[in-house]
Amino acid sequence: MASVIHLAGETIAGRWNAEKKQRIRDSRILSTRNLVESFAAADTKPDVLVCASAIGYYGDSGDERFTEVSPAGTDFLAEVCQEWESEAQKAIALGIRVVMVRIGLVLGLGGGLLTQVLPPFKMGVGGILGSGRQWMSWVHVDDVVGIVLHVLENSEIRGPLNATAPTPVRNTEFTKTLGAVLRRPTLLPVPTFGLKLMMGEFADFVVLSQNVVPEKTEVSGYEFRYPTLESALRNLL
Template sequence: MKPSRIVVAGASGLIGSALTRSLTADGHEVVRLVRHAPQGPDEVRWDPERGRVDTAGLTGCDAVVNLAGAGVGDRRWSDSYKALIRTSRVGGTTALAEALASLDRPPRVFVNGSAMGYYGETGDRAVDESAPAGEGFLPEVCVEWEAAAAPAREAGVRTVFTRTGLVVARGGGAWGRLFPLFKAGLGGRMGDGSQYWSFIALHDEVAAIRHLLDREDLSGPFNLTAPHPVTNREVTRAMGRVLRRPTLFSVPAPVLRTALGEMAGDVLGSARVRPARLLDSGFRFAFPEIDGAIRAAL
C-alpha cells in the first residue's frame, strides 16, 4: 500500500493506537478524529453522539477506519450504559458514513468496526461469516452498527466490517484484566470453563485490518478471530503454562451473574467463531494458537 492519508476514529483505544503506530511507522499520514478542538493538522473534530463531523478535514483521505465506541466490558450494563454502547456505535457510524457520502471525492475504503457478538451464543457450533445474527442485546447492536454504514456503501465506497474477537493484549480489553490476576496466581476458569473464547492477538488484529485496507477486492464482513477458538478452560491452562502460575481458582456462574448482571452472558456465553473469509483471502496469522498469542502480548 503506497503512502496514504488514513482517518482513524477511536485512535486512542487499544486497537486504534496499535493500528496508528503501525501505519505511521510505514509512512502513512494518520488523521485522528477527536471530540476536542483539534490541536494540529493530524486531528479532525467530530461529535459522534450528535452526528457531527468536520467534513472539511476528511477531504483528500484515502481510507477511513472507524473503531470508536463505548467499551462493552468497561462497566456493568445499566439501561443507560446499554444505550451508550448502542448510540456510540450506531450514531457514530451513521455520522461518519453520511459525511463520507457527502464528499466530492469519497475515500476508496471504509473499514468499520463490528464484533463477534454479532453471532450471539453459538455453544459448540462453529460459525463463520455465512451465519445469521444471533439473538440478544449485542447481536442487535452489531446488526444496527453494520447497517449504519449504508450511506458510505451506497455512495460507492468499498465497505468492510471487522467482527473482532477477544483481543489478547496487556493494554486493555478482557486480557488486560486477566493478566494481573493470573500473574498473581489468582486466575482460574469462569463458570464450568466449557464456553468457547474466540481470540485474536493484537498483532494479528492490526495486520488483518491493514490487509483489508490494502485489498481492493474485499468487502463485507470479516471475522477477526484466530483460526483455532479455545474454551475458557483451555485459556486458563494456557495462561498457567505461559505465566508459570497456578490456576486453582474458579468463579462460579452464579457469582459472575450477581457481580456482572446481564454482561455475565458475554463471559459465560460461548462463541466459536472462525475467520473463514479472512483465511480464504490469503491472510496468514502470526499467532494462530492461544499460547503464542499470550506470549506475544507479554
C-alpha cells in the same frame, strides 16, 4: 486511495445498566451514521470504509462453529452489531467499498481481555469462568492490525470479515494456557452465579460461547502471525 478506518465504541466491559447499554449502542451506531452522512455531503469520498464490528454479531454459538456467513444472533450485542453494520453498509450506495471487521476477544497489553484477567492470574487466584466449556474466539492485537492492513491492500475484499484466530479454545484451555505461561496456579473457579453478583447482566457475555473462525479472512490470503493461543500469550507476556 483514500481510506477511512472507524473503530470508535464504548467498551462493553463493566456492569451493565440502562445507561451503559445506551452508550454501547449510541457510540457505535450514531457515530457510524454520522460518518456516512459526512461522506454523502463531501465532494471527495473515500474509496474504502473499514468499520469495526464484533463477533457479538453471532450471539451464542454453543458448540456450533460460526463463519462470516453464519446468521446473526438475537441478544443485545447481536442486535447492536446488526444495526452498526447496517449503518456502515449505507456507504455502499455512495460508491464506497465497505468492509466490516468482526473482531473477537483481543489479546494485547494496552486494553482488552488481558487487562481484565491478568491481575487475579498473576496473584495466583485465577480460574475457569462459569462452566469453563464456553468457546473463546481470541485474536492477537497485531493480527487485528494486520487484517485491517490486508483489507486496505486487497480491493476485492468486501462485506464482513472475522478478526479471530483460527484456533478458538474453550475457557478451560484458555485458563490452563494462561496459567502455564505465567507459571501460576489456576485452582479457583468462579461459578456463574458469582459472576452475576459481580458483573450483573455483563456476566451473560462473559460466559457466552462463541466458536467463531476466520474462514473468509484466510481464504482471502491473510496469514496469521499468532495462530495459536500459546504463541500469542508468550509474545505478550
